[in-house]
Structures are given as structure tokens and as C-alpha cells.
Amino acid sequence: MLRQYELVDRVLDYDPNADEALLNRAYVFSMQKHGTQKRASGDPYFSHPIEVAGILTDLHLDDETIATAILHDTVEDTVATPEEIEQLFGPSVARLVDGVTKLSKIEAQSDNERAAENLRKFLLAMSDDIRVLLVKLADRLHNMRTLHHIKSEEKRRRIARETIDIYAPLAERVGMYEFMREMQELAFEQLEPDAYQSITRRLAQLKEGGGDKIAKIGSGLKLLLARHGIDAEISGREKHPYSIWRKMAERHISFEQLSDIMAFRAIVPEDEDCYRALGEVHRRWPFVPGRFKDYISTPKRNGYRSLHTSVIHAENTRVEIQIRSRAMHAEAEFGLAAHWAYKEGKVRPVPGADADHSWIRDLVEILDTAATPEELLEHTRMAMYADRIFAFTPKGELIQLPKGATPIDFAYAVHTELGDQAVGAKVNGRVVPLSTVIDNGDQVAILHSKAQEPQTAWLDVAITGKALAGIRRHLRHKERDEQQQLGRKLLDDIVARLPAPLAADATEHALRRLKLADEPALLAAVARRTLSDAAVMEALMPGSAGADVAEAAPQTQAISIKGLTPGVAFDLAQCCHPVPGDRIVGLRRPDAGIEVHAIDCGVLAELAERSAEETDWVDLAWGEGADGAVARLSVMVKNEPGALGIVSTIIGRHKANIVELRLDTRDTRFHTNQIDVEVHDRAQLLRVMSALRAADAVHSVERV
Incomplete structure (x- = not known):
């Protein structure tokens, strides 16, 4: 273990202007606070922070960073407080110590939640001052060097896995390759001991x-x-x-x-x-x-x-x-x-917005948008660890992306707003789909429109954490807004069924009875049927549900779904494929969106037999000028050349669009195809079906 004067001399060797008193205070404070604590090896615990500080002196880091290394475990593992650290060593060192401190007291339900919360605070502190990362990497490196002293194999493997998944790639991303290699080798020895011994033996031979x-x-x-x-x-x-x-x-x-x-x-x-x-x-x-x-x-x-x-x-x-x-x-x-090396006695920091380290900004953006711990960990690993390719904007700016990236990823890498508005792309001057994989050295121009917004299908195309986070953030906001719109319509219908007008403060009292934070939470609960209509009526007007009013009162009018997006606020049933113009009803299940069925759907009878607790129905209407939908047709054509071409020509002439086509059955005389056709409404669909039936090449047309 380095002695006090040895550590101070190391720093003074490369920085004669270092604050010697700061280093001495930190050394004495840490030694006193850790006292008689021991590590798994039996060494005094105090030896660990000193060795971490010694590792950082090899990198010629400034006195504040060295002091942080000496103090980094005092707040967590001793009776020292953040206030003491700030009072004795200043706000800068206190902030760094807080950023490095392990979050052992977090109460989480799963390993993923705990790992995500640790990563969240760590990345936020790192984005504020990158020295947090440097101390953390040195801390982890020394812990790996002494990992063999831990008796529990399970604990050793857990620490090694975390090191190889998170800390070694982080070291690589900031160019600290020696740190990365040593961490990988020490972790590999714990995770794959047989493979490690075999390869080491063969190298020796x-x-x-x-x-x-x-x-x-x-x-x-x-x-x-x-x-x-x-x-x-x-x-x-x-x-x-x-x-x-x-x-x-x-x-x-x-x-x-x-x-x-x-x-x-x-x-x-x-x-x-x-x-x-x-x-x-x-x-x-x-x-x-x-x-x-x-x-x-x-x-x-x-x-x-x-x-x-x-x-x-x-x-x-x-x-x-x-x-x-x-x-x-x-x-x-x-x-x-x-x-961070000293130049003429002054430290030269790397700002978070430095072009070489813009990935840190991307990580912070991912932190703000991740909805679950799993999503945060997935997106962060994507942002940090993937192999890179280089692509260029039309102005020659270099954009680095992981292998397999698409124009969607490129657009979000340039700017989040450009990603949200992407409608197409040109790669090397040629218009390509947004699903095209970008090659190394490609020039990419993004075609965009303010009328565009992220699509659900983009989640299958994008691969970068930043792009996926941006798309999911928009879709979550859209889902929240549309659920509230639908919830408002359903709540208005519930209120209309009450036996008397509501008092002015009825909603406020209902929220307290239902233990909901605010009205948007109530609207979302109604839309997803996490609360039954009867429960909402009872909360708004106590006694109304008890008097069987809720069950007896019919729905006042059909609820319009105009302006809501299929797949967001509601889902169009795949059994009947309803289109605007069809009479429709909505199936409501607990904690799920409304499923829209045509009134003559063959599955409805089966669903109606289920208990009232499982299903609930609501009368729906498309609303004037509703957007189109996809209908499914079963088309039997003659087995002769050009028959399918005639079918597609007829559909195109009627301004309908074939979304998908599948061959169902085939024999010597006829082929049966299932064709998904995008139409504006039922009237257009009927015109398409009539025209197909009139064609000589078509034997029959039925709506599925």
C-alpha cells in the first residue's frame, strides 16, 4: 500500500502546483473513517481507496480526482456524510464522491432494476463530470485485481459479469484500452475458468x-x-x-x-x-x-x-x-x-458536449426516455458496445453508427427531430427504404416532413439505443394522449348514465376514493378498464352502483373513435378486419385497449358467452371522415397465366392498395389467395369486390 508521502510525491512529480494540503487531508480523513475495517483479503479496507488513487496517478490526473479516489467509499461504508465531505474538501470533490459512491442501499425488486438504477445515477454523474467515470473505472479495476479473495463463487461471477458487460466496454469507449484488457482478462478467468486455463496453457506451449x-x-x-x-x-x-x-x-x-x-x-x-x-x-x-x-x-x-x-x-x-x-x-x-493532463499548471477538462464523446449525451437522452429497467439496460448497451461503421451527411459530416444501422438510426444520430420527421432516405444519391442497412462510407441524406411522426413499424427497423428510445418515447406519449381522449369519451358516457347531475367537486372526491393522483390517471384507468364502469359511478356518486343503476342504464350513444390510431388507443380485431362503414362494437378487457369488432363478426357469439367480469362491450362509431383500414379478402382465381395480374390491376384501378398477399390453396383448376387490401371505407371495399366478381379470371370473392 502506498504511504501518505509516497502518494503525494507521485502527484507532485507530474503536477508541482497540486494542492498538497488537500491530498494530505483526504488521506488522513479516509484512514480515520475506515478505521479497523477489513477487506475480504484480510488487508485494511483503507488500502483499497489508496490503491485506486495510485492507479489514477499513473494517468496523471488532477488533485481533485486523486482526493475523490481516496474518499470514494467513505460516505457509503463509514459514518462520514456528504456534508462533511463538502465542508472539508469543497463542493467539487463532494460532487465527484457522490457520483462515484456505490448505491448499495437501493431497494429494488430485481437485479435488472438495481443494475438500471445504479447505471442511471452513474451516467448522470458522468455526464456532469467525466472524472466520475475515471475514478469508477480505477475502483472497479482494483476490485477485479483482488476478486479472488471473495469466497462466494456466485458473488465473484456476478461482479465479473457486470465488469465484462458494463465497465470493460466503458473503458474501451473512453480509450482506456489497458484498463479494458485487464478487466476482460480478470473477468474471463472467473466466468470461464476452464477455457481460460486451456488457452493460457496452449499459449505457453x-x-x-x-x-x-x-x-x-x-x-x-x-x-x-x-x-x-x-x-x-x-x-x-x-x-x-x-x-x-x-x-x-x-x-x-x-x-x-x-x-x-x-x-x-x-x-x-x-x-x-x-x-x-x-x-x-x-x-x-x-x-x-x-x-x-x-x-x-x-x-x-x-x-x-x-x-x-x-x-x-x-x-x-x-x-x-x-x-x-x-x-x-x-x-x-x-x-x-x-x-486531464496538466498543461502549465492548469487542468484541461473534456466538456460533456465534446464531439468525440457525444455518445455520453446520447446515453443521457436514453435515460430520460427508457420506460423500464430492461429497456434502459438494452439501449445503453447498444449505445456503448456495438461495432461501428462510418457514414456521411451530404455536407460531409461524419456520423458513427453500429453495424447493421439503417437510415432511421442515422436520422436520430443527426438530431432527434430529424428522426421523428423522417419519411425516406437517399443513400449515395439513390432513394432507398428506411429499412436499408447502411454500409461503411455511405453518404446518407434523410428526406423529412413536418407532417411525419414516428411509426410503430420503425421499432423493427431501428437498432440504436437512441433511435429506439426516441421512437418509444413518441409512441408512449401518443398512447397516453389517445388513451386520455378515449377515456374522456367513455367517462362522459358514464356520467350521462348517472341518475342525477354531478356536483362541481364530484371528480375531486372520486379521485380520493379511487386513490388516483389526478384526472388524467382516471381517464387512463377508464380507457384500459383497470376500473369497471360501476366502480367509477360509485366513486362519482356513492350509492348509484349499489342501486343497480349502473347495470340497468344503457349506453347513451355510440362513442366515436375518429382521430384515434389503430394499435395505440384501440386494436382492430384480426378475426373480422372491420373498416369504416361497418357497424362496430368494442370489446373491453381489464388493463387492455379496446378491441374493435364488426357487429356481424362470427367470434362475437363465443366472446358473449364469457362472464361479465372478463368482458365488457361498448357501442362504437367510426365518426365522419374516419381514416381507412385493411380488409381481408379470400379470392379464388382460375389457374391460368395472368389471373393474379388481373386481380391486382382491378384493385389498383379502384384506388385500393394491396398490403399483403398469401397463397392459401392450389389445385389444377383454381388458386385461393388471401389478400389484405387497404381501403377508405366499406363502400370502396364493396366496389372492389363487385369489380373482382365481374372479372372472368375470378371464380369467387369473399370477405374474411
């Missing part, structure tokens, strides 16, 4: 059998570059066991089939030397197609810059070579922490 192959290849590479006037520092290593295991899993191959288990790094003086070195390497050894990546011209989203290539070395050995300048190497080693 490989080293023994081939002599010091890495040293030979490294010296040859250095000699090659030196002959062409490039002074390069060469380092080589075998790939980490976790990296090898992941490659074996992704490619479905054995260890023996892996050809690129050695990696070399060439560090050259200047940026232009990188490309010169690459040229000499490719002239000397054939490169592996598809394995070259230029992260200098198009840096990773975390700011990482380097050239990556794989070549076929002697004896058909495939090796990976990374080429970077000294400045790039410093950035790659320290990552985001490099931005």
Missing part, C-alpha cells in the same frame, strides 16, 4: 515450441523500418486469452485454426511516418484482405487513432500490426484521461 518467435518477428520489423529511415519503437505480444476466446467463438474455429494470435505495435515519431511505415510493411509482406483499418483518417468515436493491418509473415504466420505516432500512442494509453 506455443511459446516453448517456437522459441521466442515474438522477439524474432519484432526485431525483423524494426530492422525493415530502420533500413528505410523510420525510427520505430517495436513491441509485440500474444493476444490476451479473452480476445482469443472471443475470436474462436465468433468464427466457430478451434485454437489450432487461429492464425493471428500475435500482435505488434510500431510507434513512430510523426503522423506522416505512419503511412510510410505501412507502405514498407505491405511491400515486404502480403496483407490480409479486409483486415486493414485506417483509424487516423476516421478515428474511433472515443478519439482513438492508429493504422491496423494484418500480414502473412514467414511460415504462413498471420500477424497483426498497429502503427501509430507517439502522440497517438499517448492518447491510446491514457484515453480520455489524457485530456
Whole structure:
């Protein structure tokens, strides 16, 4: 464990202007507060925060961050209070300590809820001051180094899984690759002990059998570059066991089939030397197609810059070579922490809106829109961990997206409002569907309209957390608004059935009786039938339901569903496919939207036999000028060339649109097809059916 003067000297070595008194106060305060507490290893608990602080001194972080590392467990694990921290160390350190503090006291019903709540507070604190993340990563790294001291295998595996799922990718996203690799390897050892031992053993055997192959290849590479006037520092290593295991899993191959288990790094003086070195390497050894990546011209989203290539070395050995300048190497080693290095005694912070770290803003936006813990965790992992591609706006701005992204994802990455209004896209000048997968280097232009709004179908197209969060947020708001509209109509009908007019404060009293927060909550409860009509009547006018008025009073008038969206406030039944003009009724079930059926639907008789507790009916009307709907037709045509073409031509001439077509049955004389047709109303549907029946190629037409 570092002693007090050793820790302070480390900081003063790289920052002579550091607040020495602040560091000394933090050291003494933390040691006193942790007192006789012990870790699982038997070491004094106080050793942990000091080792975390020591890790951060290697990154040359400022005195406030080092003090935060020393104090980061005092509020949670000792009697220290946030007020004490602020009084003794200032508001900045107090805010950082609060951001890093583990949330062990959260009462949650599931692991997902607990993980989501921890992630929520952590990301919000991180967006306010990125140093929270740096301390948290160092804290987790030291905990992983001492994880083997924990006796419970289940607890070790849980911590390792959380590390490999959340903390290692976070370290990668801020360019702290050494942190990421060590976390992955330590977690892999706990999660897959047999695989870890097997790969480690085979790597040792490989080293023994081939002599010091890495040293030979490294010296040859250095000699090659030196002959062409490039002074390069060469380092080589075998790939980490976790990296090898992941490659074996992704490619479905054995260890023996892996050809690129050695990696070399060439560090050259200047940026232009990188490309010169690459040229000499490719002239000397054939490169592996598809394995070259230029992260200098198009840096990773975390700011990482380097050239990556794989070549076929002697004896058909495939090796990976990374080429970077000294400045790039410093950035790659320290990552985001490099931005906090002292320049002339002043710290240079990275603001949350920094272009290289805009993903943090995306995460905060996801926090605001996620409805469930599962959704938050899913979207956050998507935003942080997916492999990236690069696409360009028409003005040449670079947009980074995960592999498999579509124009919907691109639009939301540019701006949430653009995503909401997207109607189409042009990729490399060609109009394409919004479901098109974007390739690396594509130029994407989003076609948009203020009249557009996010569609439910987009959830099957978008893959980024930001896009999915934006779409779901809009759909939730729309569902809430439409449920309240429908709830208002249903509530008005309930009020009309009461035996006497309501008092002015009746609704206020009803909310208290029903234990609801406000009127919108009442409207939503009525729309989703979480409250029966009788219960609402009784709450509005006590005694009205008890006198059997609720059951006896008929519905006053049909309730219009005009302006409401199918699939949001109500669902059109798939058994009868009602369209405007059909007489309709609504089936109401507890905690579900209204299901709309045609009055002559064959399923209604079966549903009517159910108990009143399970089902409730409401008379509905489409309303004037209602939007169209999809009807289903069963069309039997002659088995002859062009018959289906005649059917589609007739439907098109009557301004109807075929949404889906399926072949049901087929024999030597006739084919029966189910055709879903989008029409404005029943009258248009009848015209289409009449025209089809009149065609010689059509044997029969029936509405399903």
C-alpha cells in the first residue's frame, strides 16, 4: 500500500502546483473513517481507496480526482456524510464522491432494476463530470485485481459479469484500452475458468515450441523500418486469452485454426511516418484482405487513432500490426484521461458536449426516455458496445453508427427531430427504404416532413439505443394522449348514465376514493378498464352502483373513435378486419385497449358467452371522415397465366392498395389467395369486390 508521502510525491512529480494540503487531508480523513475495517483479503479496507488513487496517478490526473479516489467509499461504508465531505474538501470533490459512491442501499425488486438504477445515477454523474467515470473505472479495476479473495463463487461471477458487460466496454469507449484488457482478462478467468486455463496453457506451449518467435518477428520489423529511415519503437505480444476466446467463438474455429494470435505495435515519431511505415510493411509482406483499418483518417468515436493491418509473415504466420505516432500512442494509453493532463499548471477538462464523446449525451437522452429497467439496460448497451461503421451527411459530416444501422438510426444520430420527421432516405444519391442497412462510407441524406411522426413499424427497423428510445418515447406519449381522449369519451358516457347531475367537486372526491393522483390517471384507468364502469359511478356518486343503476342504464350513444390510431388507443380485431362503414362494437378487457369488432363478426357469439367480469362491450362509431383500414379478402382465381395480374390491376384501378398477399390453396383448376387490401371505407371495399366478381379470371370473392 502506498504511504501518505509516497502518494503525494507521485502527484507532485507530474503536477508541482497540486494542492498538497488537500491530498494530505483526504488521506488522513479516509484512514480515520475506515478505521479497523477489513477487506475480504484480510488487508485494511483503507488500502483499497489508496490503491485506486495510485492507479489514477499513473494517468496523471488532477488533485481533485486523486482526493475523490481516496474518499470514494467513505460516505457509503463509514459514518462520514456528504456534508462533511463538502465542508472539508469543497463542493467539487463532494460532487465527484457522490457520483462515484456505490448505491448499495437501493431497494429494488430485481437485479435488472438495481443494475438500471445504479447505471442511471452513474451516467448522470458522468455526464456532469467525466472524472466520475475515471475514478469508477480505477475502483472497479482494483476490485477485479483482488476478486479472488471473495469466497462466494456466485458473488465473484456476478461482479465479473457486470465488469465484462458494463465497465470493460466503458473503458474501451473512453480509450482506456489497458484498463479494458485487464478487466476482460480478470473477468474471463472467473466466468470461464476452464477455457481460460486451456488457452493460457496452449499459449505457453506455443511459446516453448517456437522459441521466442515474438522477439524474432519484432526485431525483423524494426530492422525493415530502420533500413528505410523510420525510427520505430517495436513491441509485440500474444493476444490476451479473452480476445482469443472471443475470436474462436465468433468464427466457430478451434485454437489450432487461429492464425493471428500475435500482435505488434510500431510507434513512430510523426503522423506522416505512419503511412510510410505501412507502405514498407505491405511491400515486404502480403496483407490480409479486409483486415486493414485506417483509424487516423476516421478515428474511433472515443478519439482513438492508429493504422491496423494484418500480414502473412514467414511460415504462413498471420500477424497483426498497429502503427501509430507517439502522440497517438499517448492518447491510446491514457484515453480520455489524457485530456486531464496538466498543461502549465492548469487542468484541461473534456466538456460533456465534446464531439468525440457525444455518445455520453446520447446515453443521457436514453435515460430520460427508457420506460423500464430492461429497456434502459438494452439501449445503453447498444449505445456503448456495438461495432461501428462510418457514414456521411451530404455536407460531409461524419456520423458513427453500429453495424447493421439503417437510415432511421442515422436520422436520430443527426438530431432527434430529424428522426421523428423522417419519411425516406437517399443513400449515395439513390432513394432507398428506411429499412436499408447502411454500409461503411455511405453518404446518407434523410428526406423529412413536418407532417411525419414516428411509426410503430420503425421499432423493427431501428437498432440504436437512441433511435429506439426516441421512437418509444413518441409512441408512449401518443398512447397516453389517445388513451386520455378515449377515456374522456367513455367517462362522459358514464356520467350521462348517472341518475342525477354531478356536483362541481364530484371528480375531486372520486379521485380520493379511487386513490388516483389526478384526472388524467382516471381517464387512463377508464380507457384500459383497470376500473369497471360501476366502480367509477360509485366513486362519482356513492350509492348509484349499489342501486343497480349502473347495470340497468344503457349506453347513451355510440362513442366515436375518429382521430384515434389503430394499435395505440384501440386494436382492430384480426378475426373480422372491420373498416369504416361497418357497424362496430368494442370489446373491453381489464388493463387492455379496446378491441374493435364488426357487429356481424362470427367470434362475437363465443366472446358473449364469457362472464361479465372478463368482458365488457361498448357501442362504437367510426365518426365522419374516419381514416381507412385493411380488409381481408379470400379470392379464388382460375389457374391460368395472368389471373393474379388481373386481380391486382382491378384493385389498383379502384384506388385500393394491396398490403399483403398469401397463397392459401392450389389445385389444377383454381388458386385461393388471401389478400389484405387497404381501403377508405366499406363502400370502396364493396366496389372492389363487385369489380373482382365481374372479372372472368375470378371464380369467387369473399370477405374474411
